Amino acid sequence: MILRLALGSLIARATTVGMTILAIALSVALFLGVEKVRTGAKASFADTISGTDLIVGARSGSVQLLLYSVFRIGNATNNLTWSSYKDVASRPEIAWIVPISLGDSHKQFRVMGTTPDFFNRYKYRSGQSIEFADGKNMSDLFDTVIGADVAATLNYSVGDPIVVAHGLASFTEHKDQPFKISGILNKTGTPVDRTVIVGLRAIEAIHVDWQEGAQVQGQTTPVDVIRKMKLQPKAVTAALVGIENRLQVFGLQRAINKYNKEPLLAILPGVALQELWQIVGIAEVALIGVSAMVIITALIGMMAMIFSSLNERRREMAIFRAMGARPRIILGMLILEAAVIASIGAIFGLALMYLGLYIAQPIIDAKFGLWLPSKAPTLNEFLVLAAVIIASIIASLLPALRAYRLSLADGMLVRI
Amino acid sequence: MVISDNPILNIKDIHYEWPSRIPFTLNVPDFSVHPAESVLLLCESGSGKSTLLSLICGTIMPSKGVVQVAGNDLSKLSASLLDQFRVEKIGIIFQQFNLLPFGSVLDNILLPLSFAPERRARVVQPKETARKLCTDLGLPDNLLNMRASTLSVGQQQRVAVARAMIGEPALLVADEPTSALDESTQIAFLDLLFTQSQNNNTSLLMVSHDERLSKYFDRVVRMTEIASFEKTTL
Numbered sequence: 001m002i003l004r005l006a007l008g009s010l011i012a013r014a015t016t017v018g019m020t021i022l023a024i025a026l027s028v029a030l031f032l033g034v035e036k037v038r039t040g041a042k043a044s045f046a047d048t049i050s051g052t053d054l055i056v057g058a059r060s061g062s063v064q065l066l067l068y069s070v071f072r073i074g075n076a077t078n079n080l081t082w083s084s085y086k087d088v089a090s091r092p093e094i095a096w097i098v099p100i101s102l103g104d105s106h107k108q109f110r111v112m113g114t115t116p117d118f119f120n121r122y123k124y125r126s127g128q129s130i131e132f133a134d135g136k137n138m139s140d141l142f143d144t145v146i147g148a149d150v151a152a153t154l155n156y157s158v159g160d161p162i163v164v165a166h167g168l169a170s171f172t173e174h175k176d177q178p179f180k181i182s183g184i185l186n187k188t189g190t191p192v193d194r195t196v197i198v199g200l201r202a203i204e205a206i207h208v209d210w211q212e213g214a215q216v217q218g219q220t221t222p223v224d225v226i227r228k229m230k231l232q233p234k235a236v237t238a239a240l241v242g243i244e245n246r247l248q249v250f251g252l253q254r255a256i257n258k259y260n261k262e263p264l265l266a267i268l269p270g271v272a273l274q275e276l277w278q279i280v281g282i283a284e285v286a287l288i289g290v291s292a293m294v295i296i297t298a299l300i301g302m303m304a305m306i307f308s309s310l311n312e313r314r315r316e317m318a319i320f321r322a323m324g325a326r327p328r329i330i331l332g333m334l335i336l337e338a339a340v341i342a343s344i345g346a347i348f349g350l351a352l353m354y355l356g357l358y359i360a361q362p363i364i365d366a367k368f369g370l371w372l373p374s375k376a377p378t379l380n381e382f383l384v385l386a387a388v389i390i391a392s393i394i395a396s397l398l399p400a401l402r403a404y405r406l407s408l409a410d411g412m413l414v415r416i
Numbered sequence: 417m418v419i420s421d422n423p424i425l426n427i428k429d430i431h432y433e434w435p436s437r438i439p440f441t442l443n444v445p446d447f448s449v450h451p452a453e454s455v456l457l458l459c460e461s462g463s464g465k466s467t468l469l470s471l472i473c474g475t476i477m478p479s480k481g482v483v484q485v486a487g488n489d490l491s492k493l494s495a496s497l498l499d500q501f502r503v504e505k506i507g508i509i510f511q512q513f514n515l516l517p518f519g520s521v522l523d524n525i526l527l528p529l530s531f532a533p534e535r536r537a538r539v540v541q542p543k544e545t546a547r548k549l550c551t552d553l554g555l556p557d558n559l560l561n562m563r564a565s566t567l568s569v570g571q572q573q574r575v576a577v578a579r580a581m582i583g584e585p586a587l588l589v590a591d592e593p594t595s596a597l598d599e600s601t602q603i604a605f606l607d608l609l610f611t612q613s614q615n616n617n618t619s620l621l622m623v624s625h626d627e628r629l630s631k632y633f634d635r636v637v638r639m640t641e642i643a644s645f646e647k648t649t650l
Contacts, residue, residue: 012518324503324531
């Protein structure tokens, strides 16, 4: 009955209590939401490339190789010669190998030369394949497939011609050999979205009249002649490798790293992604900090609410005292009240977060390529909720002790 | 008037000093209430009435002297025992705002029982007893489950009487219970109060400033006769 009366008292103050619950619910939803975005971003980041067992490139650093081969950030210091590539490709452990050739650009986007197999082998978000939003894979030498961001930013559609520029942010363009867009990819949330993909042979084709990074003066080979050429690449930037048996991954990695004709580097994409995340991850600490402060603010709000309710409730407490309730019971009632408010707030917050997730999930996926999985609450999230409730109990101790002292001093004869 | 050798309330030579910046003291040499006796304590506001009631209920302790309720020296009881003892022996009716407004009438009436095992033991069927008390006090049955805040002031005071009477405490302390009522209701209310306390053999100590009520009581005591109250100005 005491519990019923304590709840009755809460319900009688429904407006202020409701606002407090709302504040706590919103802050909890925010905290859990930020947490979801953070882990989602981390997972999305880790999911940038999957299904690839090794990335092979010229020897540099593992993070650097990852940055230019997967994220298209920075440049390769050196290339992988075609003969080395062939040697690696012919190793028995290898199930498939996809070469990539970087270096040219179109407007602000990187151009990547690769084989049509890339679209089958490159996987993201634990095994998801790249899909075509429109058009189809490259079939002609001068066909190109563009990522979703490229198409959206430059307003391209299938069939449009594009001209590739030599190098990055360059004024020299491969004007003689325009490409035709054969397909546009779905948004993936990976750097593929910002990539113009052409055939590996096309990279050779547009460089037929080039030597040492400059166009040979006055030399223009007609397109139909180029089409008849063999167009064997002399080097590629890196190669994505899949192996037959995952147990062989370390053996193959060691063998490639020890390759003696040329300094090569093979990296495990997952490990390199982890290393990279450690650098990027500082921001996540800041995010957690900010959302924790929001929760603290809400709890202080609750404390203020209980404090301000004390005066109007002195008579209520005096009645309880006159009916034999010990001051300890008054103390307990106020702490219970805080715990009830925080619990309801926490549960509402959780529900609110899932509702928000339900609504925002497809939007965030389409806009930012960030996939936020709506899984059942994790242990971590329950720990957060428990922490909020415990923190609220601690926060309520101050007003509760004040009520305790007031009820001791007032006894049961209160004049207001 | 029945005078027994064992008074329900017995106050001897108490001295109380209020711990505030403007100190004042209250001295009560001798005051007692006997079983089944009804006493009207007439006092003006600011005469130390609240302090005396707090002393009787044991929410404050005198620095000297003895307060005995039903034969027990309050100063000998621990704080938590005292809280329980108070509700076991004393039913209290406040001047106004007596009830927990958010609770039902039934919850309000049964509230003291949850802290007083002896009183609880005397009530075999709490709900039935509460219903009977309400009927005796002229409250309709359907009121029991209504929220206390929806009742009129007169109804609230009668519910307060039911709450004070349930489980038959030895002493009923009423602090100006009639001041919120109009004159005709006052007399009806007092009638109910007397009937109930006589039925239960309960002593009644009522505090009021209204001398017109004097004729209804066994004994009338003026605060000024039993207590000396001093404000010490610095």
